Structures are given as C-alpha cells and as structure tokens.
Amino acid sequence: MIDVAAAAAGPVVLGEGLEKRYGRKRVLRGVSFAVPRGGFLVVTGANGAGKTTLLRLVAGLAAPTGGVLEVSGDRRDLGFVGHEPLVYQELTALENLELFGRLYRVADRRERSGMLLERFGLWDARSDRVSTYSRGMIQRLALCRALLHDPALLVLDEPFTALDEDGAGVLDMELSALAGERTVMLSTHDPARVEALATDRLVLA
Numbered sequence: 001m002i003d004v005a006a007a008a009a010g011p012v013v014l015g016e017g018l019e020k021r022y023g024r025k026r027v028l029r030g031v032s033f034a035v036p037r038g039g040f041l042v043v044t045g046a047n048g049a050g051k052t053t054l055l056r057l058v059a060g061l062a063a064p065t066g067g068v069l070e071v072s073g074d075r076r077d078l079g080f081v082g083h084e085p086l087v088y089q090e091l092t093a094l095e096n097l098e099l100f101g102r103l104y105r106v107a108d109r110r111e112r113s114g115m116l117l118e119r120f121g122l123w124d125a126r127s128d129r130v131s132t133y134s135r136g137m138i139q140r141l142a143l144c145r146a147l148l149h150d151p152a153l154l155v156l157d158e159p160f161t162a163l164d165e166d167g168a169g170v171l172d173m174e175l176s177a178l179a180g181e182r183t184v185m186l187s188t189h190d191p192a193r194v195e196a197l198a199t200d201r202l203v204l205a
Contacts, residue, residue: 012037012072012153012183013058019066020053027053031067033202038180040197043187045204051187052083054204055157058185071153076104079151081159085142089131093122093141096130097148104149116144120170135162143171154178156186160193 011034020028028050035041043051056062057069059080071078080086087096094113101109117123120140130138139162146154160168172193178184179197186194191201 010072011035011070012039013041013185014070015054015058015067016069017067018054018057018064018069020050020057020062021065028057028064028204031202031204033200035183035185035200037183039199040179040184040186040194042191042194042198042201043185043204044189044191044201049204051204052157055080055155055185055187056082059155073152076149077152078155079146079149079153080155080157081139081142081146082157083161085138085145087130087138087141087145090129092127092129093117093133093144094126096141097144100145100148106149109148112148112150113144116147119174120144121166136164136167139163140167140170143174147174151182153183154185156184158187158189160188160190 013035015031015033018028018031019026031054033041043054045051053062057064058071059078060075091099097113098109101113106112117126120143122137122140122144125133125137130141133141143159159171163171175184175194175197188194
C-alpha cells in the first residue's frame with residue numbers, strides 16, 4: 001500500500017524534465033508535473049503530443065529516456081486503462097476478474113467482481129466470452145479490471161473511448177466518487193467532461 005505519511009509529504013506522482021525518444025523520434029520533451037495524494041490531473045493535447053506515452057511511463061510500461069519520474073507505492077497500488085483493454089478474449093468477464101483478483105490478492109474478489117459488473121452493465125453478459133463483446137463492452141470490462149483491487153492511483157488513457165451514453169454516464173459517476181479519495185491521472189480529448197473534477201491540467205504540445 002502507499003505510505004500515507006510519505007504521500008502526504010510529497011506528490012504521489014512527480015515528473016521533472018521528462019523525455020522519451022523512440023530512436024530519433026522525440027515524443028516527450030521537458031515535461032514536468034506533480035500530482036498530490038487525492039489529486040486529479042487531466043492530460044490534454046493534440047494527437048501525437050505524447051499523452052499515451054506519458055501515461056505508459058507512469059504505469060511502468062515504458063521507461064523515460066531522460067528526466068526524473070517518481071511514483072509512490074508499488075504496482076499493486078495502480079489501476080491502468082490504456083488503448084489496449086488488457087483482458088483475455090477467450091475468457092468470460094467473470095473469469096477475467098477472478099484471474100486478476102487472484103493476481104492482486106483481492107480478498108473479496110467475487111463480491112467486488114459482481115458489484116463492478118453490475119455497476120457497469122455487464123452482469124447479464126458475465127458468463128459470455130469476451131470475444132463476443134462489442135468494443136464498448138470490452139472497455140467497460142477494462143474499467144472493471146482497473147478498479148477491481150481498489151487502487152490508490154488510477155491512470156486512465158482516454159477511458160471514455162467506445163463507451164455509449166449509458167457507459168459514459170457510469171464512468172462519470174465513478175470518477176466523481178473517486179475524486180479526492182484516490183489519485184487520478186486521466187488523458188482526454190474532451191477536458192470539459194471532467195473539468196469539475198480536475199485539480200490540475202497538463203497540456204502537452
């Protein structure tokens with residue numbers, strides 16, 4: 001778990017002069033930010049500005065080429081939703097959440113799984129293979145996966161992607177409930193949607 005005393009004394013996520021290159025291509029240059037415990041940082045910018053790259057760095061899926069990146073706690077404290085849903089297509093929704101619940105050692109994983117599947121409108125399809133799901137249903141399941149272990153830090157890359165109006169409304173309510181209680185980094189092309197929740201904004205050029 002995140003050390004509360006340490007988190008209170010400094011930011012949960014700190015980036016100073018972050019850079020990321022892929023060969024000769026520079027994706028991030030001199031990016032600095034700090035997210036305090038309970039903060040809600042909205043990351044915006046044009047396509048290709050590096051939003052996805054930045055969030056992958058924070059999630060530990062890539063390493064910066066330069067600068068400093070510090071993330072408090074360990075990987076078990078982090079919930080991540082990216083462009084890839086990171087769920088198993090050949091398994092059912094319940095089987096996916098059971099698997100991830102075991103990996104994260106969630107004591108009440110069955111109860112948490114059922115609650116999240118019902119909340120995100122997937123309960124009736126809980127025993128269907130994910131390969132039969134629509135893209136929007138898969139995104140809902142990815143959100144369930146990210147929230148299953150009640151992470152202290154949520155890193156969400158365009159989480160409203162593929163969600164219909166009902167799904168987006170559920171995510172709106174979930175983010176509202178988490179704001180101030182959990183630390184959130186979220187990228188979006190529609191910052192107005194989460195403007196009321198944001199404690200800070202990072203615009204990548």
